[in-house]
Amino acid sequence: MSLPNPASFVCPLPLRDYPHIVMGHGGGGQLSAELIEHLFLPAFGNTQLNRLGDSAVLASPPGRLAFSTDSFVVRPLFFPGGSIGELAVNGTVNDLAMSGARPLWLSAAFVLEEGLLLATLGAIVERMAAAARAAGVAIVTGDTKVVERGHGDGCYINTSGIGVVPDGAEIDSALARPGDVVLVSGYLGDHGMAIMSVREGLAFESATGSAPIESDCAALHTLVAAMLAAAPGGVHVLRDPTRGGAAATLNEIAASTALGIALNDDAIPVRPTVRAACEMLGLDPLYVANEGKLLAIVAPEAEQAVLGAMRVHPLGRDARRMGTVQAAPQGMVTVRTGLGATRIVPVPLGEQLPRIC
Amino acid sequence: MKYLDEFRDSAAARGLLKEIRRAVTRPWALMEVCGGQTHSILRHGIDQLLPEGVELIHGPGCPVCVTPLEMIDQALAIAARPEVIFCSFGDMLRVPGSHGDLFQVRSQGGDVRVVYSPLDAMQLAQTHPSRQVVFFAIGFETTAPANAMAVYLARQQGLQNFSMLVSHVLAPPAMEAILRAPGNRVQAFLAAGHVCSVMGYHQYHQLCENYRLPIVVTGFEPLDVLEGIRRAVLQLERGEACVENAYARVVTEAGNQVAQQRVEEVFEVTDRAWRGIGLIPQSGWRLREAYQHFDAALRFAVGDIRTQESPLCMAGKVLEGRIKPNECPAFSTACTPRKPLGATMVSSEGACAAYYLYGRLPHTAVLVPEPRP
Amino acid sequence: MCLAIPGQVLDVYEANGARMGRVDFGGITKEVCLTFVPEAMVGDYAIVHAGFALSRVDERSALESLATFRELGLIEEELGITQPSEETAGEADTP
Known part of the structure; x- marks a missing residue:
């Protein structure tokens, strides 16, 4: 476009x-x-x-x-x-x-x-x-x-x-339980990197000169309706990870529930172009803003039904599980790295800045 | 991405880890010199996966962290001037000087901009002829060719409204300073691959010989870092001490001589203070006389701004691995990531910041190497 | 010190007295100064830091290292010590 x-x-x-x-x-x-x-x-x-x-x-x-x-x-x-x-x-x-x-x-x-x-x-x-x-x-x-x-x-x-x-829809951070799964509706970081691609001093493009990354800006309410209908009572928490990205949102949930959220590095969906831009500027896609993605914390028994409903919706085609809710470490978001180690995903201090180091 | 993804392969990483485990018979302390390597180590959790005996000491190779306090204060003074567009790499904006950081200068009306390359700053000077554009030229040898080229082109084009605040540092003198420090525990270096891509590694033979320690030129992806560790450990176990290149796809013995020439033309070696460490003789670069009219410190007469580092900070001892970050009396009281006293608390890769952050995680408490007696 | 990543040279041209070119990093492109890598031609990969190519990536030694690493990885897998985590199973299809 x-x-x-x-x-x-x-x-x-x-x-x-x-x-x-x-x-x-x-x-x-x-x-x-x-x-x-x-x-x-x-x-x-x-x-x-x-x-x-x-x-x-x-x-x-x-x-x-x-x-x-x-x-x-x-x-x-x-x-x-x-x-x-x-x-x-x-x-x-x-x-x-x-x-x-x-x-x-x-x-x-x-x-x-x-x-x-x-x-x-x-x-x-x-x-x-x-x-x-x-x-x-x-x-x-x-x-x-x-x-x-x-x-x-x-x-x-x-x-x-x-x-x-609607009656029956109860969405609240307080409903998150250890054992719940963390679902994401699609690729993370599109909006923030689309903005970055046109920032003076940082701009980048694609080989054809067009925009390599487009904002994911979209209205998610029909996706939510489909998820809620697919598993009544199964969707515990819904958040849209805008400023501060998924890292900020998940940290808020972890802090407010005193639960741990454990992600899997290999399961965090990031488009190749977004990942490339992040590599180049030294940014972490988990901290980049989204405007058309949601994170859902879902009861394990509802996972398949909710994921199924998401994947037939145009805004949830690439939905997947990227982590689980755990009892510990309390109030923290962690990532299991591709090598099998564990690293903390800290609360961002402010705007994420391109690094040279 | 080609040349990145392949070097993150987890099966191969496990193979390398097993080789390291097999090789280690007693404890060794290795220092990865570069902040980029530290970043990779923490991001992928490599330190958690190493065998008990292998300790990684995070080196001083983060240009953002080691930029001395008085240089930041000079930057803040220049950036606050109404005629100035102050350009910087993004990670410098949050580094605190004595009174605030560049973000705060911006909030008070200063025109502070993040750029990806010094050439972007030069371009701003061309498009804003009525403004003074100043670039904060920090960095190790890796960044020097870029900064040298920007000044070189500015001179060629007669660009009057462009200047640089130069705070360049050099890796080898810092490595030697660490080895010389009383109570040094570093037994091998993983040399910084990208510094060596510019400078080569011929200059390390002398250091290696003088101090009898292995130096392995090391890259940044997990497999590169693990291979660097593996080769260093093998040398240590065999009682050898030589310079090895574990990043041969990018680094040659001689380095990039075209880049070295340009750097040599523009910069000359000078003494440089390192934040949290102090003055290291002959450990920096400054503009040569022929380029002095591009020196922002002279142009804006901020050279006399002198600031003392906090006497409370024990970053030097932390860097040498002699104390744990939380053994410093200022740790988490007078010194936190939001209000850092020294280099090691400034960036999230610094040992103190990492300890502050990751020390909260109960089941992986040993993310920052524990000094051993 | 020094975030630098490999990219592929798409074209080469002169601008303002410097050898410049567009470099592709996995689908995004950036104008990069190629003055310091006169040997880098279109199609070559180079390590880029702060808008400057610093070194041409030597394909042969990259392949050599990878071959060594893979060997180590394969031995590991034959012993069956690999431990794929649960989320990865069938889900790690990030393109």
């Missing part, structure tokens, strides 16, 4: 008069109204949003509600395999999905930097809308603010989401 071309976004009049975001677009006056009318509504439009009320009024469905929020900052705004637009939708959809919820509604709040090309915003919004349609969620309320030039990276997006958790 080639990078999107923001210039191809055809902006309906009269926004063309202002090719860039100006302070007035966040001022609540005519410019704000034009932005909503000509840019946001055509993309996101639905009966709730079209009312343009101060809040969306939603009929509460039966079941428990899941509610989550996330802010999205990414540079560059467009990267191989996605953009901040898809991230903003899928990120919150996935946060909801990890409690077993069916996502229903999103809010979208934009913080735009003065000077952002309107065409760029248009392209982001189009991609957001497409992601929302694909995920079957409605963006029902929103907000736009503009900050002075130099005070933001072009565009920040916050989305909050509400979903409904």
Whole structure:
């Protein structure tokens, strides 16, 4: 997939008069109204949003509600395999999905930097809308603010989401037991390395000049639904390993449950290109971010059913077991190396940095 | 990946381990010189699989860890200047100076960027003619050709806004310093394969002869490391002491002479302080006079920033294997990976950091070699 | 000290007074300075550190070492001491 071309976004009049975001677009006056009318509504439009009320009024469905929020900052705004637009939708959809919820509604709040090309915003919004349609969620309320030039990276997006958790779905770290298995839905590290591949000073490509690694950005709720249906009660914990990668997520689970998580180095799925890029930059794929993968802790007797359901879903084709939950060492994640030794997977301190040493 | 995957084969690794086990009749202490080897050893758990008698002492070969405190302080001072774009390898950003690290400089408005190669920094200088681009040129002999080439090209192109803060270190003087230290326990060296890819290994014959110890040029993949250990142990058991090359696919006796020439042209040998170890005579490189106008320490007049290392730090003794990290009074109190005093706590490969981290794992407690009486 | 990995030279050209080329590392490519390995030709493997090729990988000695190592590995397997761990069985098909 080639990078999107923001210039191809055809902006309906009269926004063309202002090719860039100006302070007035966040001022609540005519410019704000034009932005909503000509840019946001055509993309996101639905009966709730079209009312343009101060809040969306939603009929509460039966079941428990899941509610989550996330802010999205990414540079560059467009990267191989996605953009901040898809991230903003899928990120919150996935946060909801990890409690077993069916996502229903999103809010979208934009913080735009003065000077952002309107065409760029248009392209982001189009991609957001497409992601929302694909995920079957409605963006029902929103907000736009503009900050002075130099005070933001072009565009920040916050989305909050509400979903409904079906009866019987109990997903909670506290349910992890020694003997449970750790499943992963596919290859790790795609998103983080796709971003890395377009970073100034670190960039790399493929032999044909195209992007060698694409972000895995995707909405996981249908995969989750399939897993839960395949083994009612068998899925104990679900997490999407975003920032800090699988290492950070598994350490959180280990710490909160006081259980040990033992992985097997040979069973950690990493694409050859991601692995190669990690080798080159001295990074560990376990610490690289994902945006379309989940980790599941599953009762051993449910493993085959859950894996089977995952593998027939397009986002779980490469699902596999990569470790087990153990009683000890408490609160720690360890890896059995290919040579048969054991090494700790420590909690990452911060952003993973390319090494020369 | 070709030439990587084959050298991680676990069946062959078990074969090599068995050979080592078969060869060992008494305890031996080997030092792997290079931080990259230490990384590989910890990552693959090689030290856990070695027979009881074979102890690996992690050497001082991590350029990030040994960069002296005052050099970091000079870097922080330069990076904070508004006209400067300060470029560094990623792993230097978190190394603390006396007052914070490069990340903190960035948070306070400094323009600090991570690059993969010094040529990337040079390119930034070309594309930002109104800014001063400074590259933090740290590293062992392996990195010197790259840094020398960047300065060389900058001079050729008359690039006025590019300079380097140079903190180059040399492996052989550090190895000799370790052997000379009172109470030294190192009985054989696994020499750093990538340093030797540049410098060759002809310079080790003298060291080997003078101190009567085996030196085995060693690579970085598990099989390479195990082969280096196997050859060193065989020599020790036979009472031999010679220089061997266990990384022949990359290293030759003479090394890369084209690269050596470029380095020689740009750099000259100088005394250098090593973090946690102290001054080692003739153990570093600095820019030659003809290239001094590319010296960032001169350009930004930070050369007079002098910082003392913490007197509490016992990294030198740890490196020599004379004390265990947790026998240092500052260990895990005044000195932690987040607030390290010395080299060995700075990087996760350092002996103290590894001990801090892995010491928590009950059933594999001996990830850091235990000194033996 | 010194993360350096082997890659295959895809092409060679002059740029800004330096011998440069694109090098492939298992499917990703990077522009690398080849000035220090004048003997490295397209198709050769070289060890690359911080954007510079430092040494051409000598295929013959690589194969020799591997042959020795494999021999050791095979002897081991015949004795049946190998202990594949449970997760590896049938699952370690990382391409």
